[in-house]
Amino acid sequence: MAENRLIQRRYRLLDTIGRGGMGEVWRARDESLGRQVAVKCLKPLGPEHEPSLLQVLRERFRREARVAGALQHRGITVVHDFGEEDGTLFIVMELLSGRNLSQLLEDNRRQPLPLPDVTEIAEQVTAALAYTHEQAVVHRDLKPANIVRTADGTVKICDFGIARLGHDIGFTARLTGTGIAMGSPHYMSPEQIGGHGVDHRSDLYSLGCVLYEIATGAPPFDLGDTWAVLVGHRDRLPEPPRTLRPDLPESFERIMLDLLAKDPDDRPRDAHELGKRLSDARQPRPARRAAAEDEPTVAALPLPSWTRGLTLGAGQHLARAAHHPVPARAATALTDAWTGGSETRRDDTSPAAGVTGPPLSDGSRAALAALAGRHTAALGLGRLGRWAESGEAHRALAAERSRLLGPDHPDTLTSRLEAGHALSRLGRHFEAHQLYTEVLGGRERALGPDHPDALDCRHHVALNLGRLGRLEDCRTMLEEVAAARARVLGARHPEALATRGELAFVLGKLGRWTAALQVHEEVAAARAEMLGPDHPDTLAARYEVGIGLGRLGRTADALALYRELAAARTRAQGADDPETLRARHGLGVNLGRERRWQEALVEAREVTAARARVLGEDHPDTLVSRRETAVALGWLGRWGEALDHYRRVADARERVLGTAHLDTLAALGDLAQCLEQLGRADEAAAVHRRIAARRQERAGRRQ
Structure with missing residues (x-):
């Protein structure tokens, strides 16, 4: 690897900080999040290896890296990402000082x-x-x-x-x-x-x-x-x-x-x-003899x-x-057995233990090696946001893997699960639900209902139920998955806490904010204990606690939490990190709830400027902060200044999201109300007519 090289279009290698028999460790910059990381680059997989062996090694690397990445403890280096670049396997880790x-x-x-x-x-x-x-x-x-x-x-x-x-x-x-x-x-x-x-x-x-x-x-x-x-x-x-x-x-x-x-x-x-x-x-120790006191x-x-x-x-x-x-x-x-391997190692291209499928010929093994490369390419399409292409690629892979390995083989089910993720990203939640439930059935048949992979699939089924509007069904299933993960993996395992966090989020959507806040606080406390108070996952959980406090009217508590959170994020990730700005946004919102509008305006303006610089003028987070700026200006009676911000938000959402998107319609509604406050009734009426026409257009599309 060469200095200043960009790998996976994301990690910029800055300088070498270590070398060993297996490769090099680089200080790098994550261009997406603007943070420094360590990238360990293993020696290239050269032509001296057989293609079939290379495929086994790549798949084993993927599995090992995923297991290592699931470890979350204050005493273990965090693994952020992994992949392959021009035959070189790499792992992205936190950069330790x-x-x-x-x-x-x-x-x-x-x-x-x-x-x-x-x-x-x-x-x-x-x-x-x-x-x-x-x-x-x-x-x-x-x-x-x-x-x-x-x-x-x-x-x-x-x-x-x-x-x-x-x-x-x-x-x-x-x-x-x-x-x-x-x-x-x-x-x-x-x-x-x-x-x-x-x-x-x-x-x-x-x-x-x-x-x-x-x-x-x-x-x-x-x-x-x-x-x-x-x-x-x-x-x-x-x-x-x-x-x-x-x-x-x-x-x-x-x-x-x-x-x-x-x-x-x-x-x-x-x-x-x-x-x-x-x-x-x-x-x-208690003195058992005179000499013991001198030990x-x-x-x-x-x-x-x-x-x-x-x-x-x-x-x-x-x-x-x-x-x-x-x-x-x-x-x-x-x-180990939870991740598809054992001390008595089987050939990684053969069906998993307990899973039946057709025997593999040499030609089939070669075909599987080619499919693994296509799997990586399909994942890459998803990372680029090309979800339609990614979903089609994963569906084709699932069909071929089913033919070679059997419908319930873990690799077949993984491809189908990835296809479900792509459908969900495209908003096709009903189709995603069908795929998720089919994959869940396959994993439970092959591995049992309490296997971590089966529970992972149930977790996704539950989340998709929420996207379909079935919030009570989502809540019930998340409670079941959280209980099962706590029983199988331990109550403080990251996956168990992740499910509980999602459960708290759904409780909030159901309006049960007291219960939601309690769960968020429990998750935040567990993560702080296991990972440390400044770990990103701990801070993410504390952010959700702040939302709950605000929803319950405990704005003074929310203000104190967001101040601490913004300071912690700044220490850990820098003043311009998106998560730092998210915490500051929460601080500004709660200043407004306390009717401290001048302070809220200062905070909203600073966050808007930083988000525009870091994320772009049309990024959804930038537009949310710009709206908060307009709200504060309105409460201060400065409606003329507020109008410019409301108009910029509406124009950007129309340009990025489309004329009939719900967020676009909400922004137009804000614009109309501002015009009314300025006494420009005719202009406000025209905007309201635009909103009505677009709602009718939206309703027609649903029919």
């Missing part, structure tokens, strides 16, 4: 990190692993370079799924004649080295290696060559860390040595148990502020996490 643990050790001249830093890092990484393991995700390449401490002290794990992709695509080196994928030998568990089954406890072993290194300044088996390191992991006991750092508390040394046990059964059972042991190590402990270290109320999943609090085993499905790799 901080240093990884390898860099921190180098900054410290390879001397051990201060003990408070070690314990803080240990607890934050453990909390993140507890979450990911509950999602059935195993990292497989945990090492200091993949753990970043940001400027505000938050510790984040990076590169979920990358190690597996590197192994599959062949980027990692291999030991001659062993067939062992060489990721990071200093941090590999004995079961990884021996090629045995790997589960969540392998990550705990790697974490033990990381903690040993940052606590002592060197990894546990810092030997002369790679083979010696691997043999050390497999056969040797690590030197007790207190021999290298005598001030290390005995309780912390015991934790590290247990993490480094050769047999996974001898390690902590799961990250929840580890979290409890780390928490207990911070607490003063070093971590008691003087305060519990970090970020852990207050933080759950490690299923209601387990960090300071009092109970012992309980990770669910059986957590003992799988990143691509």
Whole structure:
């Protein structure tokens, strides 16, 4: 990849911030949202690979990236997007401001990190692993370079799924004649080295290696060559860390040595148990003997502020996490049964387990590889807003995949689902509903009603019911999906919270604002606890809380919330980010509700100017803000100035949306009322006649 290159017509590569065996990491600018991101570009898929293998790798990459992108926790780097550009696979992630643990050790001249830093890092990484393991995700390449401490002290794990992709695509080196994928030998568990089954406890072993290194300044088996390191992991006991750092508390040394046990059964059972042991190590122990009072402990270290109320999943609090085993499905790799893979890997082009379909010939496999390229192209058409073409492409793909794989194969159903999305985007909601319900039936037959993919489809069925005006049916189904997702994925899983957020929105449309506000507040609180107060998803939920407060007449509370929200958005994304401007728009609206019209006018004008600069003069958000400017001017009695703004809104909507669009008719109604206020009755009457004619035209189209 070259500097200043634009990939996917969206991400502008600015400068290289890292290189490794698998590719490069670039600082980039997201041209659509105006924010800086990190883009990891994996090495190109060259001609040395068979076409059929390339297709398998691309599909596996897509699946791995989607699973990684679903992880949402304050201790995990956010994945924004992924794709392929000229044979190079790329992942777009949040750009972190901080240093990884390898860099921190180098900054410290390879001397051990201060003990408070070690314990803080240990607890934050453990909390993140507890979450990911509950999602059935195993990292497989945990090492200091993949753990970043940001400027505000938050510790984040990076590169979920990358190690597996590197192994599959062949980027990692291999030991001659062993067939062992060489990721990071200093941090590999004995079961990884021996090629045995790997589960969540392998990550705990790697974490033990990381903690040993940052606590002592060197990894546990810092030997002369790679083979010696691997043999050390497999056969040797690590030197007790207190021999290298005598001030290390005995309780912390015991934790590290247990993490480094050769047999996974001898390690902590799961990250929840580890979290409890780390928490207990911070607490003063009762003196059992006189000598115990002189033993070093971590008691003087305060519990970090970020852990207050933080759950490690299923209601387990960090300071009092109970012992309980990770669910059986957590003992799988990143691509487990929930995402179409397993430790015993099947050929990714064959039908999924439990799904019947015709056997695949070599010609069929080649055809599937070609179809995958067409699938990517169809998705690209959607991203460009060419929904009619995208929908036709997905429908054709669904027919061919059905013939090759069977009607209930996941790939067939995915194509049909994408066709439904395209229809919905085109406003053809009844046709979309038919497709959604058919896909739902197929997924429930193949996977069961509680499989996440089936629940995802039910979520879309519910939303489409709302678009059809069936709000009560929409509400009922969203309640069912929210309950099922909470039961299957956990009440605080991002997908469960997303469904609850949609439920709150529908409750608002039904006029049940008290119930809607309660749900929005619960979603916002859960996201703040799991992701942090300034995470974009938390801020989005808080924006919806503000809407509810305003609708219930609690304008003072709404004003305070929108001020905080605008400040948080400015810190996180910048003053001109569309979401920052959205928060400021809400602030202006509520200033008006408080009859503080002069302040409302100032806010509306500033937001209108910023939105016109960032989004364009005719963007719907710009026009909404311009209307708020006109409203404030009217309330201040400045109707002549207001008229210009009302006219500009009506003209723009007519030009962009058409003469009979409901928003155009509403803008013409505003214009007519303004003319009446100015005493220009004849002009107002002419506008009203235009509105009546266009409503009649609209009614005729519906017939």
